[in-house]
Amino acid sequence: MIHASEPTALTRPGAIVPDISLASRLFDELRRRTGGPGGITRTSYGLGEQIAHDMVRREALRLGMRAETDAACNLYLTLEGETGGPAIMIGSHLDSVPSGGNFDGAAGVLAGLAVAAGFVAAGRRPPVDLTVMAVRAEESTWFGASYIGSRAAFGTLTSDELDGVLRAGDRISLGAAIDAAGGDTARIRTGQPYLDPARIGLFLEPHIEQGPVLVAEGLPIGLVTGIRGSFRHRHAACHGTYAHSGATPKSVRQDAVLATSRLVVEMDAAWQALQDAGRDLAVTFGQSATVPGEAAFSKVAGRTDFALDVRSEDSETLDVMRAELRRIAGRIEQQEGVRFEFGPETGSTPAKMNPAVIAEMAVLTERLDVPARAISCGAGHDAAVFARQGVPTAMVFIRNRNGSHNPDEAMEIADFAKAAEVIAALCETWGSADTAAAA
Amino acid sequence: MIHASEPTALTRPGAIVPDISLASRLFDELRRRTGGPGGITRTSYGLGEQIAHDMVRREALRLGMRAETDAACNLYLTLEGETGGPAIMIGSHLDSVPSGGNFDGAAGVLAGLAVAAGFVAAGRRPPVDLTVMAVRAEESTWFGASYIGSRAAFGTLTSDELDGVLRAGDRISLGAAIDAAGGDTARIRTGQPYLDPARIGLFLEPHIEQGPVLVAEGLPIGLVTGIRGSFRHRHAACHGTYAHSGATPKSVRQDAVLATSRLVVEMDAAWQALQDAGRDLAVTFGQSATVPGEAAFSKVAGRTDFALDVRSEDSETLDVMRAELRRIAGRIEQQEGVRFEFGPETGSTPAKMNPAVIAEMAVLTERLDVPARAISCGAGHDAAVFARQGVPTAMVFIRNRNGSHNPDEAMEIADFAKAAEVIAALCETWGSADTAAAA
Numbered sequence: 001m002i003h004a005s006e007p008t009a010l011t012r013p014g015a016i017v018p019d020i021s022l023a024s025r026l027f028d029e030l031r032r033r034t035g036g037p038g039g040i041t042r043t044s045y046g047l048g049e050q051i052a053h054d055m056v057r058r059e060a061l062r063l064g065m066r067a068e069t070d071a072a073c074n075l076y077l078t079l080e081g082e083t084g085g086p087a088i089m090i091g092s093h094l095d096s097v098p099s100g101g102n103f104d105g106a107a108g109v110l111a112g113l114a115v116a117a118g119f120v121a122a123g124r125r126p127p128v129d130l131t132v133m134a135v136r137a138e139e140s141t142w143f144g145a146s147y148i149g150s151r152a153a154f155g156t157l158t159s160d161e162l163d164g165v166l167r168a169g170d171r172i173s174l175g176a177a178i179d180a181a182g183g184d185t186a187r188i189r190t191g192q193p194y195l196d197p198a199r200i201g202l203f204l205e206p207h208i209e210q211g212p213v214l215v216a217e218g219l220p221i222g223l224v225t226g227i228r229g230s231f232r233h234r235h236a237a238c239h240g241t242y243a244h245s246g247a248t249p250k251s252v253r254q255d256a257v258l259a260t261s262r263l264v265v266e267m268d269a270a271w272q273a274l275q276d277a278g279r280d281l282a283v284t285f286g287q288s289a290t291v292p293g294e295a296a297f298s299k300v301a302g303r304t305d306f307a308l309d310v311r312s313e314d315s316e317t318l319d320v321m322r323a324e325l326r327r328i329a330g331r332i333e334q335q336e337g338v339r340f341e342f343g344p345e346t347g348s349t350p351a352k353m354n355p356a357v358i359a360e361m362a363v364l365t366e367r368l369d370v371p372a373r374a375i376s377c378g379a380g381h382d383a384a385v386f387a388r389q390g391v392p393t394a395m396v397f398i399r400n401r402n403g404s405h406n407p408d409e410a411m412e413i414a415d416f417a418k419a420a421e422v423i424a425a426l427c428e429t430w431g432s433a434d435t436a437a438a439a
Numbered sequence: 440m441i442h443a444s445e446p447t448a449l450t451r452p453g454a455i456v457p458d459i460s461l462a463s464r465l466f467d468e469l470r471r472r473t474g475g476p477g478g479i480t481r482t483s484y485g486l487g488e489q490i491a492h493d494m495v496r497r498e499a500l501r502l503g504m505r506a507e508t509d510a511a512c513n514l515y516l517t518l519e520g521e522t523g524g525p526a527i528m529i530g531s532h533l534d535s536v537p538s539g540g541n542f543d544g545a546a547g548v549l550a551g552l553a554v555a556a557g558f559v560a561a562g563r564r565p566p567v568d569l570t571v572m573a574v575r576a577e578e579s580t581w582f583g584a585s586y587i588g589s590r591a592a593f594g595t596l597t598s599d600e601l602d603g604v605l606r607a608g609d610r611i612s613l614g615a616a617i618d619a620a621g622g623d624t625a626r627i628r629t630g631q632p633y634l635d636p637a638r639i640g641l642f643l644e645p646h647i648e649q650g651p652v653l654v655a656e657g658l659p660i661g662l663v664t665g666i667r668g669s670f671r672h673r674h675a676a677c678h679g680t681y682a683h684s685g686a687t688p689k690s691v692r693q694d695a696v697l698a699t700s701r702l703v704v705e706m707d708a709a710w711q712a713l714q715d716a717g718r719d720l721a722v723t724f725g726q727s728a729t730v731p732g733e734a735a736f737s738k739v740a741g742r743t744d745f746a747l748d749v750r751s752e753d754s755e756t757l758d759v760m761r762a763e764l765r766r767i768a769g770r771i772e773q774q775e776g777v778r779f780e781f782g783p784e785t786g787s788t789p790a791k792m793n794p795a796v797i798a799e800m801a802v803l804t805e806r807l808d809v810p811a812r813a814i815s816c817g818a819g820h821d822a823a824v825f826a827r828q829g830v831p832t833a834m835v836f837i838r839n840r841n842g843s844h845n846p847d848e849a850m851e852i853a854d855f856a857k858a859a860e861v862i863a864a865l866c867e868t869w870g871s872a873d874t875a876a877a878a
Contacts, residue, residue, distance in 0.1 A: 211686030228685055234736045244842060245723035245748045246667055246817020247650030250714060257724045261703035268697055275689060284684035285696045286736045288743070289728035297673045297725045297746035304727075307736035309684045378685020403683060 016124065016428045018420035019117035022059065023110040024413050029055060031102045039099035039407030044137035044148070044167070045073070045177035052094035053134055056109055060132065063113075063120045070194035071187035072152030072178055074136050079116045081128035086201030088126065088427055090115065091133030093149065093382060097141045098168075101409025103208045107398060107416060109134045111206040115424045127431045128201060135382045136181075142167050143174050150382040154389050155193035162188065195389075202357060202430070203386035203393045206419050208400035208411050210379050215401055220415040221422065222375035223361050224395035226280065226313030227384045229350030231322055233308045235343040238263070240336070242294065242302035254337040257301040260288060262332050263340070267308075270324045280313040280376045281321065308342075313350045313376050348380065351387035357394040357426075364425045370418045396423065455563065455867045457859035458556035461498065462549040463852050468494060470541045478538035478846030483576035483587070483606070484512070484616035491533035492573055495548055499571065502552075502559045509633035510626035511591030511617055513575050518555045520567035525640030527565065527866055529554065530572030532588065532821060536580045537607075540848025542647045546837055546855060548573045550645040554863045566870045567640060574821045575620075581606050582613050589821040591617075593828050594632035601627065634828075641796060641869070642825035642832045645858050647839035647850050649818050654840055659854040660861065661814035662800050663834035665719065665752030666823040668789030670761060672747045674782040677702075679775070681733065681741035693776040696740040699727060701771050702779070706747075709763045719752040719815045720760065747781075752789045752815055787819065790826035796833040796865075803864045809857045835862065 033055075034040055034048040042048030053075050057067050060077035068076045081087070092108025112132035119126050136149030143165045151157045162175030162185050175185045209215075214222050240256035264285050271283040288306035295301050310321045329340045358374070365372040375397055377383075387393040399415045402408035472494075473479055473487040481487030492514050496506050499516035507515045520526070531547025551571035558565055575588030582604045590596045601614030601624050614624045648654075653661050679695035703724050710722040727745035734740050749760045768779045797813070804811040814836055816822075826832040838854045841847035 209686070210683050211688065212682070212691050213688055216691055230685070232736060243651070244649055244817060245725055246669070246721055246750045247648070247842075248721075248817070249650065249652055250710065250721070252651050252655055255723075257727050258703055258707055261700035261707075261724075261727075264697055264700035265704050271689065282685055282687075282689070284694075284737075284739055285700075286684055286738045286740055287729045287734045288696050288700075288740070289731075290726045292728075295726045297671060297748050298723075299725045300723055301725055301727075309736050311685045378683060378687070403686075 016115070016118040016122050016424040018111070018114035018417065018424045019121060020114055020413065020417045020420065022117050023114040023416065023420070026055060026059065026110050026113070027102060027106065027413070030106055034096070035102065040096045040102050041098050041100065042094060042096040044095040044139060044142040045181045049095040049136065050181065052106065056094070056113060056132070056134055059113060060116070063117055065116060065132070069182075070153055071184040072136055072149055072157065073181045073183045074149045074153050075134040077113070077116070077132040077134070079119055079126060079130045081130060082125045083128055085128040085431060086199050087129035087131050088430055089131045089133050089200055089203045090206070090423065091135055091203070091382070092205050092207055093135040093138030095137055095139050095142070097139050097405045099407060100405050101407055103400060103409050103411040104210070104404040105138060105207070107208050107411060108206040111416065111420045111423060114420045115427055118424050126427050130427060138382055144168070145174065146380060147382055147385045148174065150385040152188050153193070153195045154197075154385065155191045157188055159189045197389040197391045200386070200391045203383060203391045204396070204423060204426070205381055205383040206396045206398060206423060207381060208404060208409060209375070209397040210400070210404040212403070213375055214397060214399035217373065219371045219373055220399050220418045221365070221370060221372045222397035223358050223365070223372055224353050224377045224397055225358060225374050226353050227351040227377045227381060227387070227395070228280070228282065228311040228313050229315060229318060229348045230309060230311040231318055231345050231347035232310070233342045233345055236306050236308055237341045237343070238304045238306070238338050239341065240300070240302050240338040243300040245298045245300055248300055253300050255300045256304045256338055257290060259332050259336040259338040260304045260306055262336070263329060264288070266328045266332070267325065270321065270328065274317060274320065279317045281317055282311045282378055283321065284309045311378055313352065315350055318350070349388070351384035351393070353383070353387065353394050354392040357392055361394065361396070361422060361426060364422050368421055368425060370422055455554070455557040455561050455863040457550070457553035457856070457863045458560060459553055459852065459856045459859065461556050462553040462855065462859070465494060465498065465549050465552070466541060466545065466852070469545055473535070474541065479535050479541050480537050480539065481533060481535040483534040483578060483581040484620045488534040488575070489620065491545065495533070495552060495571070495573055498552060499555070502556055504555060504571070509592055510623035511575055511588055511596065512620045512622045513588045513592050514573040516552070516555070516571040516573070518558055518565060518569040520569060521564045522567055524567040524870060525638050526568035526570050527869055528570045528572050528639055528642045529645070529862065530574055530642070530821070531644050531646055532574040532577030534576055534578050534581070536578050536844045538846060539844050540846055542839065542848045542850040543649070543843040544577060544646070546647050546850060547645040550855065550859045550862060553859045554866055557863050565866050569866060577821055583607070584613065585819060586821055586824045587613065589824040591627050592632065592634045593636075593824065594630045596627055598628045636828040636830050639825070639830045642822060642830045643835070643862060643865070644820055644822040645835045645837060645862060646820060647843060647848060648814070648836040649839070649843040651842075652814055653836060653838035656812065658810045658812055659838050659857045660804070660809060660811045661836035662797050662804070662811055663792050663816045663836055664797060664813050665792050666790040666816045666820055666826070666834070667719070667721065667750035667752050668754060668757060668787045669748060669750040670757055670784050670786035671749070672781040672784060675745050675747055676780045676782070677743045677745070677777050678780065679739070679741050679777040682739040684737045684739055687739055692739050694739045695743045695777055696729060698771050698775040698777040699743040699745055701775070702768060703727070705767045705771070706764065709760065709767065713756060713759065718756045720756055721750045721817055722760065723748045750817055752791065754789055757789070788827070790823035790832070792822070792826065792833050793831040796831055800833065800835070800861060800865055803861050807860055807864060809861055
């Protein structure tokens, strides 16, 4: 389908130049067609997501790419490669949270499309098949389930989820929503995978950064080292004893606020120490509260309820912090005469990004003079599903102001272009001596 | 009225023996007549308080004491002294909180009556007039105003209070309640004092301990060194910035929970340091909470609301802690990028108990082999009003389990007897060489 011809526009002789104007046009169209005064809404398996899928399919077909969908309506847009080796996949999701931003998810798909368009414009094939994947239903705010599209692609979405989880708002079941979008839940229920991890040489997910690091450091892109796993205690409590604030001496107090404060401060110190030792970690007490109706300004607090969220790229670091939590809490229990009750632990397993791919991208950023840094990814992404399937996986973060999941997401197209340039170079040289170690 | 006769019962030759069986009988009668299954209720200027006043008046008259009331219905029961020097007053209040205990307040009045009965039984007069005072309306839960009876006695209860404060429950104004009890609010409004501080040589308030110190240390009584004053920030807040718990690095967080926790821990350290240096102090963060609906387990907290209560016997120590609070908070604001807003400061002035009286009572406890310790009083009491009027003032705490303001108050009559014994000895020797320094 793709025939060799002369390159039309190049910054370096022979280099693939991603089609940023295509991406820019599609970002504008997405904003126009799926946005409103309150922000962007592209409901999972709903109208906005479908508009986005139809748009990128239309553009891919114009570029001469092959379009396929699986039983969960994930969309695969493939530019045929020079050889039949394991494919390069570039992708992300096209749904958004309600009243969200235009870039979370879409940037990854459009980056893939811009790179594919670069190959087409250069009249060249990628070394292997280049598949741009538009993943369905990544934003768990809609169905309260994680990674619906990518798990379905690997055959791990369950019948229980298809029948049991309902979409926020219209309360339509996930299975009904997939079938309404043109999917095939009967096939999903068989658990038969659509994707074969062995046939994927690389899954690359470009994504806007959801934190403030790249803005703070003045860097257009970040090379993600891993997607953090976590352990969480959403319903922890500290039990002390209510007592008169004026009549109860320090030595006999069992002060839940003081004990919880010590825990917060000492867990923070443990975080600092591990971070100083080069470990990836984030420790957050996002909620902490005395009990309304029981606590009073003139009473030593007898109880606090709090939530703890510990994240790391590294399972061992999570284990270290889990042990630290017990040790610190145990000591505070002794000192303060309180009792901690952490409640059930939930969490997720970290997903390491492929070190060889990261190393190769680091070389490319230097060669292309694109300032970049290694960065940890704290939020969940479909890339984690691919990594856990054993697919060599990488993520590129693109600088973005104001966080994500809100209408104020602000990615600049110049930064997007730099990310696409690095990705194009990676694709172009994929499988050569430079990247042999990566696959 | 009082004639010398032979002592009837003495543990030491010549010693005044308080009439504990009288007090014990009155405690029982109080419990029977003002208690119910839910606890004791002696409403300020209500039925229960009136029953209690009538009971002690009846007993005092039986003992040959003189009974008087002032315009606020405070009751003064006087045993005439050998000389006309400034009187000894022993007293406390007879009201209780709703569903409270039998001892808070009443123990002080009955201790005074037991000592007076001891003089009567011994056929002796006290060195100066001994006046047992039953103060009205001390429990601010009823009218939301502090020290109503004792302030009225000194002419400092205001017309605004008489008209403006309403009793919890029946919404009767304080003035109407006083008049209904037989008082004279027209006279109270003149601001003319009933009591002359210069005519009071000692105000002594025996009271159950409301904290756990004496129980913990196995001591029947405590000699109060001062009634703590306070400064309070009931509506303080810490303003940080909400952020993604997984995507926001430590260095850029503005974490309100961490900042508030640091404040709690560092204020506690400042307390410990001042306490180690011999200062009286209590620092309590009784309430602290992230904002429901804003905070989430997966978000760095952008705000906490908290309350701070700092108490000390010593105004200078309060000033030191006020400065510490600003210094510590200022440093944390710098470190954590947050902003503290402490809101309005309320509070009260400390009232020192008379050191010479405390010293004399310490000598007496040793002589009588009554184990005792110096102790700080964290709650407000009428004694503070007398101290601020310049009256030499003291308080004796009596060991009590389970705190106060609840039906489980548990003072043992043996401990009450030890307190009464010390007080009797103090009265007996009042004005002698031993106690000359006290007045």
